[in-house]
Amino acid sequence: MNNILTAANLNKRFDDLQVVKDVSLTIKKGEFMGLVGKSGSGKTTLLSILSGLEQPTSGTVSINGTLITDASENELAVFRREKLGFVFQSFHLIPTLSAWENVALPLFPIKMDNEIRKKRAMKLLSQMEIDHRAEHRPSTLSGGEKQRVAIARALVNHPEIIFADEPTGNLDSETSGAIMNILKHLHKENGLSILMVTHDQDLAASIDRIIRMKDGKVVS
Amino acid sequence: MNLRYLGKELYHRKRRALTAVFSLAVGIAILITINALSKAYNEAARMPLKEIDTDMIVQRAGNVPENLVGPVFACSAVTIKKNEVDQIRRLQGIQGFGQALLLWVFDEERFTIVLGFDPENPVGPGTLRSQVTQGRFLEKGKNQALAEVSYAKNYNIQIGDKVTVGGKVYQISGIVDASRATKIAVANIYLDMDDAQKMAKESKQVQNVSPFESKDANILFIKANPKQIDTLARSIKGIMGEKISIATSASFLKHLGSLFALSDKFSLATSLIALVITILIVLKTMAGNLAERENEIGILKAVGWSNKDVVIQLSGESIIQCLAGGILGLIFSLVAASLLGLIQVNIPIPWEMSPTPHFLPGGGDPVFKTLQLPVTISWRLAAFSIILSTTIGAVTGGLLSRHISRIKPSEVLKNE
Numbered sequence: 001m002n003n004i005l006t007a008a009n010l011n012k013r014f015d016d017l018q019v020v021k022d023v024s025l026t027i028k029k030g031e032f033m034g035l036v037g038k039s040g041s042g043k044t045t046l047l048s049i050l051s052g053l054e055q056p057t058s059g060t061v062s063i064n065g066t067l068i069t070d071a072s073e074n075e076l077a078v079f080r081r082e083k084l085g086f087v088f089q090s091f092h093l094i095p096t097l098s099a100w101e102n103v104a105l106p107l108f109p110i111k112m113d114n115e116i117r118k119k120r121a122m123k124l125l126s127q128m129e130i131d132h133r134a135e136h137r138p139s140t141l142s143g144g145e146k147q148r149v150a151i152a153r154a155l156v157n158h159p160e161i162i163f164a165d166e167p168t169g170n171l172d173s174e175t176s177g178a179i180m181n182i183l184k185h186l187h188k189e190n191g192l193s194i195l196m197v198t199h200d201q202d203l204a205a206s207i208d209r210i211i212r213m214k215d216g217k218v219v220s
Numbered sequence: 221m222n223l224r225y226l227g228k229e230l231y232h233r234k235r236r237a238l239t240a241v242f243s244l245a246v247g248i249a250i251l252i253t254i255n256a257l258s259k260a261y262n263e264a265a266r267m268p269l270k271e272i273d274t275d276m277i278v279q280r281a282g283n284v285p286e287n288l289v290g291p292v293f294a295c296s297a298v299t300i301k302k303n304e305v306d307q308i309r310r311l312q313g314i315q316g317f318g319q320a321l322l323l324w325v326f327d328e329e330r331f332t333i334v335l336g337f338d339p340e341n342p343v344g345p346g347t348l349r350s351q352v353t354q355g356r357f358l359e360k361g362k363n364q365a366l367a368e369v370s371y372a373k374n375y376n377i378q379i380g381d382k383v384t385v386g387g388k389v390y391q392i393s394g395i396v397d398a399s400r401a402t403k404i405a406v407a408n409i410y411l412d413m414d415d416a417q418k419m420a421k422e423s424k425q426v427q428n429v430s431p432f433e434s435k436d437a438n439i440l441f442i443k444a445n446p447k448q449i450d451t452l453a454r455s456i457k458g459i460m461g462e463k464i465s466i467a468t469s470a471s472f473l474k475h476l477g478s479l480f481a482l483s484d485k486f487s488l489a490t491s492l493i494a495l496v497i498t499i500l501i502v503l504k505t506m507a508g509n510l511a512e513r514e515n516e517i518g519i520l521k522a523v524g525w526s527n528k529d530v531v532i533q534l535s536g537e538s539i540i541q542c543l544a545g546g547i548l549g550l551i552f553s554l555v556a557a558s559l560l561g562l563i564q565v566n567i568p569i570p571w572e573m574s575p576t577p578h579f580l581p582g583g584g585d586p587v588f589k590t591l592q593l594p595v596t597i598s599w600r601l602a603a604f605s606i607i608l609s610t611t612i613g614a615v616t617g618g619l620l621s622r623h624i625s626r627i628k629p630s631e632v633l634k635n636e
Contacts, residue, residue, distance in 0.1 A: 048630040053522060074526045081524020092519045092633060096232035097225065105520070108222040109529040137232075153523065 004029045004161055004193045010059035012045055019045045021216040032187040034204045035197045037213035043197045044165055051163040052076045064160055081106050085154030089166035091146040093138040100134040103152040124152035144175035161193040221536040240505045241545045247498025248549025248605050251491050253556045258487035260595040264565050265473035268589045272347045277467040278440040282430045291323045291386045291423040297438040298430035307459045313452050316443030318344035321416040325386045332385050335407035336416020344441030348396050355379040355394030365390035366410035369397045385409055386419045475568045503616050510624045518632035530625040538617020546609025550602055557595040566590050
């Protein structure tokens with residue numbers, strides 16, 4: 001299996017605080033990898049670096065052969081739009097837009113007929129089984145529904161890899177299980193590569209491969 | 221720019237959007253209203269002269285008549301020599317020229333204000349042609365006279381009657397309502413200039429106070445290029461000396477005394493202050509709005525919006541809000557203009573321009589031209605304010621969104 005992501009000797013320092021220390025790792029195509037560790041261990045910062053949301057102080061990251069640590073801010077934006085999907089703990093939906101518009105958000109800067117955008121968004125909402133909530137704004141959705149919308153948004157641009165930062169962190173256990181099932185389904189059925197940050201040991205147990213972090217270092 | 225997103229942002233964040241729109245609307249309304257008001261006062265000040273199709277009226281002050289017998293000159297309008305008239309007529313910037321002769325005629329049985337003018341010249345009293353209510357206008361060389369309507373009523377003068385003025389007999393050819401035209405150049409009897417000049421030349425009282433030749437005059441009516449009026453006034457003073465009075469729209473404006481009428485600089489300064497305050501309010505409102513939306517902008521960037529995409533979207537929102545503010549401001553100012561248009565202004569006519577002797581009953585009373593303030597908003601001003609508000613939106617939106625688009629998504633998203 002080929003690597004979809006390769007990171008080498010990553011370091012990240014904020015002033016006097018080094019939060020990521022000499023991390024090297026690879027993610028294979030179609031792999032579901034978990035990044036676990038205690039709060040403050042540097043896992044979210046590492047995920048930000050690996051996904052191009054943050055530049056490392058040193059080290060390199062390449063995704064599917066593209067060295068993203070050398071890319072300009074705008075090149076990275078386009079790269080994220082075309083190749084990556086994001087799911088956040090706090091959902092990060094735009095409060096003024098409806099569910100389907102939130103799903104279509106990455107498509108807004110692309111010249112495209114609005115009907116096509118809506119069609120793509122509706123298809124994904126249907127897959128997430130919340131197409132009946134398509135016209136609702138985030139404030140009227142439950143936590144589980146919001147996360148389903150966020151997952152649909154992460155999928156709308158047909159990404160090569162999804163970065164999920166504690167996607168079940170704000171959900172009850174039942175809803176967490178449902179969201180995990182969706183991610184597992186996407187991984188198994190669609191062959192999607194997923195890197196998921198979690199501190200939930202139970203969830204981590206069902207993932208292909210686990211990397212543990214402590215004090216900014218990969219420990220296992 | 222995504223219009224759907226733009227529309228939803230403005231619709232669902234009404235308070236924020238309305239604050240920006242109303243702030244700008246008030247500023248733009250103040251700006252337009254001040255300018256419209258200033259223009260209205262300028263326009264009002266032009267009215268007394270505009271009504272007689274003139275831009276400048278020139279008179280020379282002199283001595284008071286020794287005896288009030290027969291034809292005399294008012295002390296505010298004594299002889300302007302023919303050679304002076306000819307020199308002035310040739311000045312650059314003059315677009316039309318008329319001369320007149322104002323006489324007070326003290327006959328045994330009545331006092332008559334007489335104005336002589338060239339009936340074929342449309343500049344100055346020639347505009348009375350359109351104010352003839354009965355009969356016909358003066359014709360040259362026919363020994364005719366026009367009677368002012370109230371004078372004709374007082375003395376029961378009819379068309380075809382003969383009136384004696386200064387010992388000469390004239391046939392009334394028409395009745396004219398000079399009150400409709402202006403407070404300037406109002407007389408009881410209007411004569412052909414040649415007849416009036418003859419009367420002045422033969423008058424001992426006139427000759428004793430101010431020697432007069434048959435082609436001289438005592439009032440000049442000048443139509444001029446508005447940009448050259450000040451230069452012309454200086455040149456006329458150079459020809460006639462300092463003891464003259466020149467009435468222009470600027471001199472009427474000074475008499476009005478309103479702050480808006482005092483100077484264009486006042487209007488400019490107030491407009492600039494209003495503009496600067498408006499821009500600052502818009503900047504503050506927009507900056508506050510964008511600061512609240514840092515997280516949202518972080519999301520946009522995380523899901524693949526480039527800095528340029530963010531700038532275009534946010535600038536679009538700013539432009540639309542400011543455009544709406546500009547349109548609303550224009551509507552506010554149209555309402556304000558229609559209310560201000562109800563104000564009546566009294567334009568004082570300088571005493572030297574009033575043809576009535578001050579020693580007669582009511583002659584010393586201040587004379588006013590009363591009119592409704594002509595407050596209008598020109599298309600040019602309306603278009604300027606819309607362009608200005610859109611530009612404010614583009615500049616403030618562009619500057620602020622450029623700044624905020626540089627935020628790192630990881631920084632704002634991890635703080636949640």
